[in-house]
Amino acid sequence: MSHKVVIPIGPYHPLQEEPEFFRLYVEGEKVVDIDIVIGYNHRGIEELSEHKHFDQVTFLVERICGICSTSHPFAYVNAVEDLAKIEVPERALYIRTIIAEMERIHSHLLWLGLAGHFIGYNTVWMWAWKYREPILDMFEMISGNRNHYAMMKIGGVRRDIKDEYIPILKKTLDDLIPAVNMFRGAVMDDPVIQARLKGIGILTKQQAIDWCVEGPTGRASGINIDVRRDDPYGAYDRVSWNVIVEKDGDIFAKTVVRILELYESISIIRQCLDKMPKGEIDADVKDIPTGEGIGRVEAPRGECFHYVRSDGTNRPIRHKVRAPSYMNVASNKVAAVGGTISDAAITLAAVDPCYCCTERLIVLDKHTDKKMMNGWDLIKLSQEKTQKLRNTIK
């Protein structure tokens, strides 16, 4: 195979988040190899963390991701609480769970919208983002911020959920149910979407095991793992809910998992709001002893893992962060190869990385290394394929 040096003519736009770069090698219509390049956005957070005191690190790791911004601080406080064996007040555990599930709802809706856009369903895009908006308003009501809610704190949470907010939250969730019903119907009953998404971008169960993927990407391939259930944290062991698992491993299965998880998240939040006891929200932690701790949470994209080591000073001497996409994005190496280029955009987006990931695509001819098309061309190609299917099916 000709892996010549390629000068990528890609838009490395500083305003876009999560710059990854996929170099696709194609033969005719078929993707024969893929080269994944990351690191454009490496900010040295693990190193920075060693220079901040334990409370500051909570805010630092919140900046890792703007979409699932509570998952990292949540995993980090879990790690420090594991290290120092801190008992967190009950009410704080419930509040953490509510925030984390609200985040899953807005994140899954965001993905659903983009997935719709990539396959030419721009109405789905607009609707999904419209129904995501009230959830962001709820974040603003509770924390003052639509993103980066800054709710987590070692030993508890920084803000309470006031009693008067609870009926408003419940009303917002009630209003969301018909929207999710609509999306479920629009995806599961639409023959064009079925024809477009079934059987493409397949990650088999064995591949999912070998690449150690987790989250919706793994659960769509029959991997029955969910950190919320398997290694409970927050208040997840105090409420009842289901882990959604599908078998096929294709894009359709990944979509179904995310849509059905929306119902579970809504149910978890409702139960938490009803069961949440009155009381303290902060354990008032003073010192962090020498030791090491591990914390993990089920972020919208999968397992978020933090390891913290302390030498008894007020700063961690090592802080390791592993985001779910670290494993999930790497699995594209097997999921996208063998497919056609018109399916590449949606396949690479199916693990739920970010918007710009697919924009940073170029297609190269396998034999000449010549650039054939970029990310936007691919999305267009993907949308055209849907249009063709529409014409034949309807």
Add this chain to the structure above:
Amino acid sequence: MMFISNEVKEKLADKIINWYGHSLRRVYISLKPEDLKEAARILFQDLALRFITASGIDTPKGFEILYHFSFDKTGEIISVRVLIEDKKKPEIDSLAPLFPAAEWIEREMWEMLGINFIGHPNLKRLLLADEWPEGKYPLRHEHES
């Protein structure tokens, strides 16, 4: 509930040089670097643990690597600890031939700490920029000797 840590103890038996149970679901095991690959094979293939990631740490005694494995049926994390004492030329067997999920994190530890992974199929930079100077490792510390 049957905890996997008992089975790990049995299977790795004489390889274990230190065993520390931090809590019910958090176990740390120390091994010699030369036993790592076989131990990882047992954990991943025989006992079906999932590889989460690895944490490389520069300590005054040498480079420490923690390989974190998860057993999801019981929610346990088994962290395998190895210490590479040779700080001048640190190296250890790569786990990437056993499971591709180790490829990226080994590349990361290679560029961040300067640890060589023997047998890695594609040891090149993952996160650092191309212009970053050779032989400068961001996560190494200045230790007082």
